[in-house]
Amino acid sequence: MSERIREVPITRRTTTTYVAGRATIRVRVPKGWARGLVAGVEAAFAGWAITTVTTMIVYLSLRSNTWMSDTLPRDALALGGDLWVATLGGTSVAGGVSYRVIPTLFGALLILLVRLLLRTTTGFPRSSALFAVPGFLLTAWFLAGTSGVHSQWWTGTVGAVLIPLIGSGWFVVSSYSRDSEAPSMQHWISGGFKMGGLVSLVTVVAAAAAAVVALVAGWGRASGIQELLGASSLVDTMFIVGAQALFAPTAMAWAAAWWSGAGFMTATDSLHSPTVVDAGPIPPIPLLGTVPETAPGSWVVLVPVALGIACGVASARVYRRSHLLHQSAQGVLASVVFVSIVALWMWSATMSMGSVRLAFMGPLVGRSTLYLFVEIALPAMLVPLVTHPTTLALVGQSAGRVRSEGEALRRRHAERLSREAATASLIEGDEAWAERGDDAGSADATEVGEPWAESAEAVQPDKPRAAWRNRAAWAESVKAAKRRVRRQKRVAWAEPADKDDEGDTDDPEAKGTKGEGLN
Numbered sequence: 001m002s003e004r005i006r007e008v009p010i011t012r013r014t015t016t017t018y019v020a021g022r023a024t025i026r027v028r029v030p031k032g033w034a035r036g037l038v039a040g041v042e043a044a045f046a047g048w049a050i051t052t053v054t055t056m057i058v059y060l061s062l063r064s065n066t067w068m069s070d071t072l073p074r075d076a077l078a079l080g081g082d083l084w085v086a087t088l089g090g091t092s093v094a095g096g097v098s099y100r101v102i103p104t105l106f107g108a109l110l111i112l113l114v115r116l117l118l119r120t121t122t123g124f125p126r127s128s129a130l131f132a133v134p135g136f137l138l139t140a141w142f143l144a145g146t147s148g149v150h151s152q153w154w155t156g157t158v159g160a161v162l163i164p165l166i167g168s169g170w171f172v173v174s175s176y177s178r179d180s181e182a183p184s185m186q187h188w189i190s191g192g193f194k195m196g197g198l199v200s201l202v203t204v205v206a207a208a209a210a211a212v213v214a215l216v217a218g219w220g221r222a223s224g225i226q227e228l229l230g231a232s233s234l235v236d237t238m239f240i241v242g243a244q245a246l247f248a249p250t251a252m253a254w255a256a257a258w259w260s261g262a263g264f265m266t267a268t269d270s271l272h273s274p275t276v277v278d279a280g281p282i283p284p285i286p287l288l289g290t291v292p293e294t295a296p297g298s299w300v301v302l303v304p305v306a307l308g309i310a311c312g313v314a315s316a317r318v319y320r321r322s323h324l325l326h327q328s329a330q331g332v333l334a335s336v337v338f339v340s341i342v343a344l345w346m347w348s349a350t351m352s353m354g355s356v357r358l359a360f361m362g363p364l365v366g367r368s369t370l371y372l373f374v375e376i377a378l379p380a381m382l383v384p385l386v387t388h389p390t391t392l393a394l395v396g397q398s399a400g401r402v403r404s405e406g407e408a409l410r411r412r413h414a415e416r417l418s419r420e421a422a423t424a425s426l427i428e429g430d431e432a433w434a435e436r437g438d439d440a441g442s443a444d445a446t447e448v449g450e451p452w453a454e455s456a457e458a459v460q461p462d463k464p465r466a467a468w469r470n471r472a473a474w475a476e477s478v479k480a481a482k483r484r485v486r487r488q489k490r491v492a493w494a495e496p497a498d499k500d501d502e503g504d505t506d507d508p509e510a511k512g513t514k515g516e517g518l519n
Contacts, residue, residue, distance in 0.1 A: 032124025033131045039117035040135025040164050047110045048143045051087065052080035061235045081147025088140060088156030088163070089348070092148075100155075100352045103246035104253075107163060107348065114167025121171075129168040136164035162344065188326040188333075191319045195330060196337025198318075199311045199380050203342070203372065204249075206307055207256035211248075214255060214290040221289035228284060244287045250362070251287060253349035257363030258292070260371040261301045265364070266291060267357040274300040283353060301375060308376035312383025324390040331381035338377040343369045427478055 059076035082092050087107055091100045114136070118129045140160040144153035173193045215222070229240060254264045263273025266288060270280040277295045282288045315334075321327040346369055350362035385391060 030125040030128045032121045032128035035121045035124065036118065036128045036131035036168070037135040039114065039120060039129075040132030040137075041139045042117055043110060043114045043132070043164065043167070044136045044139035044143065044160075046113060047087065047106075048081075048084045048140075048147070051083045051106070052077060052147070055080035055083060058239055062239065077147065078149035081144065082149065082151040084140075085144045085148050085151035085153060085156045088144070088159030090144070090151055090153065090156030090159070091352075092150040093152065094150050097355050098352060099354070101247075102159075102250070102348050102351065104249035104345075104348045105246045107159065108249060110163050111167045111170070114164050115170050118168060118171045126172045129171050132168045133161060133164045137161055188321055188330040191321065192330040192333025193337055195315050195319045195380075196334035196341070198315070199308075199334060199338050199377060200341045202307065202311055203256065203304075203338075203376055204252060204345075206304075207252040207259075208248075210255040210259055211251045211290075214292065217292075218290035222286040223289075225284055225286040225289045229286070240286070244285070247287065249345070250349040250351075251290075253345050253363055256372065257346065257349075257368040259300050260304055260368055260375060261298065262364055262368040262371045264368075265361055268360050269357060274298055280357075283358065301371075304372065304375040305379065308379035309383060311376065311380040315380055316384040316387050320384065320388075324385070324388055327384055327388055331385060335373065335377045335381050338380075339369060339373055342372050 055076050056073070059071065059073065059079075063071065083103070086092065086101055087103055087110070089100070089102050089107075091098045093099075114132055118132060121128045137157070137160045140156065141153060144151060144156055173190070226237075226240065257264045258273060261274055263271050263276060265271055266282050267280055270278040270282075272278070272291055273295070275295050275298055277293065279293075282291065319330060321330060343365060346363045346365045350360065350365065352359055353361060
């Protein structure tokens with residue numbers, strides 16, 4: 001017997017285990033980051049080169065003067081490094097005294113230079129432009145530490161960050177606003193930056209006009225200080241004027257702080273504002289000869305207020321948003337941009353040119369920023385909101401509701417007056433009727449006197465009319481009293497006839513007459 005062996009296939013059972021993927025965060029450097037980094041490095045080298053070359057040119061032009069006989073080219077090169085640190089907002093120490101003077105015009109030119117150099121990053125992600133900040137910062141540190149003598153290179157860190165940051169931020173915002181297919185939220189964001197920039201630009205232009213007016217008014221004093229400096233040649237004069245031209249934004253900031261009402265300090269004990277003038281000596285700088293010597297009054301602050309209203313009217317036409325919420329958010333963002341620019345502007349206009357009295361000069365940063373915000377930015381934000389179609393519609397609905405409620409109140413008041421007039425006429429008619437009844441029944445006045453007196457007492461309540469809170473209840477009580485009087489009078493007129501009938505029963509003649517009649 002043969003046995004058959006059956007082959008059974010063996011299958012392998014496989015199981016698949018699904019493992020949940022872990023969330024990973026990948027940090028990637030955006031494309032074009034090297035272009036942004038190089039733009040920052042180029043801007044820093046260009047700024048340092050401009051200050052150094054300018055210093056060397058001035059040195060070569062003035063080295064023939066006797067007071068520069070001990071100055072060497074190496075000293076001029078070191079002065080260029082110190083000026084580079086001063087441009088970044090750093091301090092220099094000489095003779096144990098700290099000096100901090102920022103040539104704000106050169107700093108503004110550096111911001112513009114960063115903005116122009118970042119055009120090489122066009123077509124790459126916007127974040128690549130931000131790499132200009134570390135490139136500029138590291139290069140500025142290196143140049144300040146290797147070329148400056150009296151400067152403290154680390155004190156220029158704030159400016160070395162702000163200059164490329166503002167330039168790159170300007171570039172990012174400008175490219176951000178060119179996106180035509182952006183959602184509505186992006187439109188109010190770009191509109192907020194544009195509106196804030198517009199209001200800031202108008203403020204700067206108005207401050208420049210005010211500074212020019214002050215320069216024209218104080219030209220005589222500025223020329224006198226210029227002569228005291230002893231400029232012996234045209235080159236000396238050009239050097240003095242050019243050095244002061246680098247502080248043009250500083251003079252404009254001082255003018256803006258003055259007409260805002262906050263004022264500025266020419267020394268720690270000398271405040272100048274529209275309402276205060278503290279007389280005191282000023283440093284031998286011709287530009288300070290334009291400082292106002294009189295206080296015209298607080299009416300000067302009406303100028304920035306009018307400027308803010310004008311900016312609001314222009315913004316309401318140019319940067320109008322269909323949604324009221326977007327309009328409000330755009331105004332808030334514009335105010336933030338304005339405050340940031342003005343605060344940085346006012347800070348850059350402060351300086352320290354020595355010790356004691358000259359330890360602080362310039363505008364009061366916090367107060368000036370607050371005053372300019374209230375006088376210019378706030379009206380510029382509120383006018384578009386007040387004139388918005390949605391706001392006008394809501395105001396119209398509220399006005400219609402108030403008008404309807406007022407008409408309802410007037411109608412109820414007229415109805416109350418008419419009820420009171422009707423009540424008064426009814427009372428007068430009852431009194432006239434009572435007087436006619438008294439004339440008709442004058443023969444029976446003696447018999448009716450007592451009831452009428454009682455009714456008269458009933459008509460007059462114990463309390464005066466003024467004590468009645470409800471005039472309607474008082475009128476009803478008067479009507480009820482009058483009705484009682486009429487009933488009592490009718491009863492009084494009917495009583496004599498009844499008494500005559502009763503008297504006939506006691507008269508003998510009457511009895512006889514009645515008896516005859518009966519017979």
